[in-house]
Amino acid sequence: MRAWDDRPPEPAAHAEPVAAARQTPPGTDAHEHEREHGHSHGRDHGLGRPRIGIVGAGRVGTVLGVAFQRAGWPVAAVASRDAERRARFGALVPGAIGVTGPEGFLDAVDLIFLAVPDDAIGPLTAELRLYSGQSLVHTSGLLPAAVLAPAQAAGTMVASFHPLVAFAELERALHDLEGATVALEGDEPLVALLADLAEAIGAVPVRIEAGGKAAYHAAAVLAAGGFVALLDAIALLARGAGLDEAGALAVYAPLIRQSLANAEALGIAAAQTGPIVRGDAGTVEAHVEAMRRLAPGALELYAAAARREIALAEGRGGLSSEAAERLRALLAKRR
Numbered sequence: 001m002r003a004w005d006d007r008p009p010e011p012a013a014h015a016e017p018v019a020a021a022r023q024t025p026p027g028t029d030a031h032e033h034e035r036e037h038g039h040s041h042g043r044d045h046g047l048g049r050p051r052i053g054i055v056g057a058g059r060v061g062t063v064l065g066v067a068f069q070r071a072g073w074p075v076a077a078v079a080s081r082d083a084e085r086r087a088r089f090g091a092l093v094p095g096a097i098g099v100t101g102p103e104g105f106l107d108a109v110d111l112i113f114l115a116v117p118d119d120a121i122g123p124l125t126a127e128l129r130l131y132s133g134q135s136l137v138h139t140s141g142l143l144p145a146a147v148l149a150p151a152q153a154a155g156t157m158v159a160s161f162h163p164l165v166a167f168a169e170l171e172r173a174l175h176d177l178e179g180a181t182v183a184l185e186g187d188e189p190l191v192a193l194l195a196d197l198a199e200a201i202g203a204v205p206v207r208i209e210a211g212g213k214a215a216y217h218a219a220a221v222l223a224a225g226g227f228v229a230l231l232d233a234i235a236l237l238a239r240g241a242g243l244d245e246a247g248a249l250a251v252y253a254p255l256i257r258q259s260l261a262n263a264e265a266l267g268i269a270a271a272q273t274g275p276i277v278r279g280d281a282g283t284v285e286a287h288v289e290a291m292r293r294l295a296p297g298a299l300e301l302y303a304a305a306a307r308r309e310i311a312l313a314e315g316r317g318g319l320s321s322e323a324a325e326r327l328r329a330l331l332a333k334r335r
């Protein structure tokens with residue numbers, strides 16, 4: 001499956017393919033469940049295809065609602081305190097009822113998604129009480145499923161379902177779900193059911209341990225917002241060369257794609273190019289001088305990236321320790 005699944009797990013950050021962990025809980029008779037509830041399912045998690053209720057008609061809640069429904073998983077209801085967002089959700093997900101809070105749909109759904117800001121998950125959970133047979137899921141990349149425990153009663157399950165997608169705009173996010181990673185963690189066999197759901201929307205389910213979520217999420221933030229910050233610094237510098245934002249993107253996007261493709265094909269260390277790997281201190285000095293005059297706002301990020309590059313080049317034996325020290329000293333007196 002995914003490259004990270006094949007590596008030996010780090011102590012606190014362990015991810016493995018969900019498929020490997022799927023299992024039917026002891027004593028569960030999937031067919032009996034189907035007869036009882038009148039719906040079918042592809043795998044042996046014994047939970048069938050549940051009626052879904054989504055709390056939060058924001059970016060993630062709305063996109064997931066549309067994606068689940070399009071994949072044939074019934075979205076029965078949405079809870080949003082905002083009438084306009086409820087109406088938009090209803091238009092996008094026909095058949096879903098709109099209520100103001102989760103208490104309004106609790107007895108009409110089996111699987112509840114909390115797609116609300118991380119800080120709201122705790123307070124919301126404290127007010128919820130699940131019925132036996134129900135499951136509660138949140139979409140936070142940081143928090144473990146265990147934060148949902150206060151809502152649990154006997155015979156309920158909790159999990160987290162984190163799609164690794166930048167939910168900036170509805171149609172783009174729906175498109176980006178295809179092939180995206182969905183990190184799962186929580187109770188079995190709910191995780192197995194969520195793996196089916198992730199696959200149904202075209203994503204790739206991956207199991208992650210609760211203790212690894214903060215590191216996993218920090219990396220995601222660097223890959224999304226951090227990368228946007230890097231782009232902003234690139235555009236700032238390009239302005240010094242007379243390029244506007246569109247010009248900067250046109251000029252540097254192909255180079256970014258080349259670097260990414262090289263890293264994917266050759267590995268990160270081998271994809272390194274430029275003055276740092278060559279030990280060209282004079283070039284780095286000229287960059288720092290130009291940035292001081294034309295784009296001082298880009299200096300900090302340039303220096304942080306350069307220090308990381310020095311360590312990378314030194315670590316793979318591509319840079320002598322003397323050259324590395326010369327570059328570090330130069331970056332240290334940049335102000």
Ligand SMILES: NC(=O)c1ccc[n+]([C@@H]2O[C@H](COP(=O)([O-])OP(=O)(O)OC[C@H]3O[C@@H](n4cnc5c(N)ncnc54)[C@H](OP(=O)(O)O)[C@@H]3O)[C@@H](O)[C@H]2O)c1
Nearest residue numbers: 056057058059060080081082115116118120139140166167
């Ligand atoms: N944005 C991303 O790219 C992304 C990616 C993966 C995962 N996530 C995770 O998905 C979750 C939702 O993120 P989002 O980007 O969709 O947020 P969002 O666009 O801000 O939407 C949040 C929704 O939750 C509702 N809400 C806000 N505060 C609430 C409260 N105190 N009680 C109940 N409902 C409340 C909002 O208001 P109304 O009730 O008024 O509608 C809104 O509908 C977060 O856990 C986030 O970490 C985000």
